[in-house]
Amino acid sequence: MKIGVDIGGQHVAVGLVENDNLIVDKSELYSAEDREHIEDAIVEKIVREINEILEENNITMDKIESIGIGSPGTISGGSIVKAGNLGLKDFNLLDRLKEHFDKPMHLRNDGKCAALAEKAYGSLKDYDDALFLNIGTGVGGAAFLGGKLLEPKRYSGFEFGHMVIEKDGIECTCGKKGCFERYASIKSLKNKVTSALNLEGDISGRYMRENLLDMNNPEINKIVNEFLDSIVLGINNLIDIFEPEIICFGGSFSYYEGTEIFENYFKSKYYALNGRFNEGEPPKLVMATFKNNAGIIGATID
Numbered sequence: 320m321k322i323g324v325d326i327g328g329q330h331v332a333v334g335l336v337e338n339d340n341l342i343v344d345k346s347e348l349y350s351a352e353d354r355e356h357i358e359d360a361i362v363e364k365i366v367r368e369i370n371e372i373l374e375e376n377n378i379t380m381d382k383i384e385s386i387g388i389g390s391p392g393t394i395s396g397g398s399i400v401k402a403g404n405l406g407l408k409d410f411n412l413l414d415r416l417k418e419h420f421d422k423p424m425h426l427r428n429d430g431k432c433a434a435l436a437e438k439a440y441g442s443l444k445d446y447d448d449a450l451f452l453n454i455g456t457g458v459g460g461a462a463f464l465g466g467k468l469l470e471p472k473r474y475s476g477f478e479f480g481h482m483v484i485e486k487d488g489i490e491c492t493c494g495k496k497g498c499f500e501r502y503a504s505i506k507s508l509k510n511k512v513t514s515a516l517n518l519e520g521d522i523s524g525r526y527m528r529e530n531l532l533d534m535n536n537p538e539i540n541k542i543v544n545e546f547l548d549s550i551v552l553g554i555n556n557l558i559d560i561f562e563p564e565i566i567c568f569g570g571s572f573s574y575y576e577g578t579e580i581f582e583n584y585f586k587s588k589y590y591a592l593n594g595r596f597n598e599g600e601p602p603k604l605v606m607a608t609f610k611n612n613a614g615i616i617g618a619t620i621d
């Protein structure tokens with residue numbers, strides 16, 4: 320049995336994982352105060368949640384093979400070099416966790432963790448050349464070529480969310496302007512929808528999906544269409560570069576499977592591009608098998 324940790328933009332989640340099975344998990348949201356000392360808050364939450372989940376399930380630490388952690392941003396060794404959404408820079412997380420746990424530990428970008436789970440056990444299992452796009456608080460992702468995950472060696476490579484899709488566009492936490500994730504993340508959609516409807520407070524992605532996206536409301540219709548256009552624009556760039564057989568969507572966007580927004584609006588925009596694929600069909604579209612759990616499951620894969 321392994322422990323998987325998923326450091327998200329809104330919370331830290333920990334789970335007990337056996338291969339593709341997330342046996343049990345728990346999570347803690349960041350408070351406003353946590354965000355003022357985010358490094359300590361992340362360490363505290365991981366340590367507390369791991370200890371609690373073991374205790375609650377009557378499992379001792381000697382049953383645990385390893386602890387794998389997924390984090391947003393650029394990762395190098397045991398450090399989070401930069402995670403703009405969380406305001407982290409040069410934070411050696413594994414050194415801090417070694418003070419608490421004597422286990423093999425590894426750290427990897429969260430989008431790549433989720434992609435590895437889908438490749439090993441989920442929607443991408445039978446494909447060699449695949450793209451995974453995690454659309455949630457930000458936009459992360461990964462590419463597989465010939466069955467192998469492409470991993471950056473020098474810079475923050477394969478950070479699809481920071482590909483510029485609009486010249487002089489909206490400022491991004493990475494320092495550039497017009498990044499893909501400023502237009503195509505669920506967070507960007509939520510900000511626009513809540514401000515159009517004059518809503519305040521914390522609204523869940525699920526509540527928005529089920530109650531707020533009324534396509535008969537012209538303002539919402541426009542916002543949703545622009546959001547979907549941005550995703551299609553971004554994946555078109557990625558298709559030209561990586562030539563995948565299949566594209567898998569993870570993160571909160573994967574819960575749009577079966578909705579009118581995905582099945583009708585999104586797919587018609589995507590398949591309208593058919594003409595450009597001289598040799599047949601465009602890459603297949605699938606949703607992540609493990610939805611938002613892909614990060615925790617994939618964090619445990621070495």
Ligand SMILES: [Zn+2]
Pocket residue numbers: 480481491492493494495498
């Ligand atoms: Zn950016």
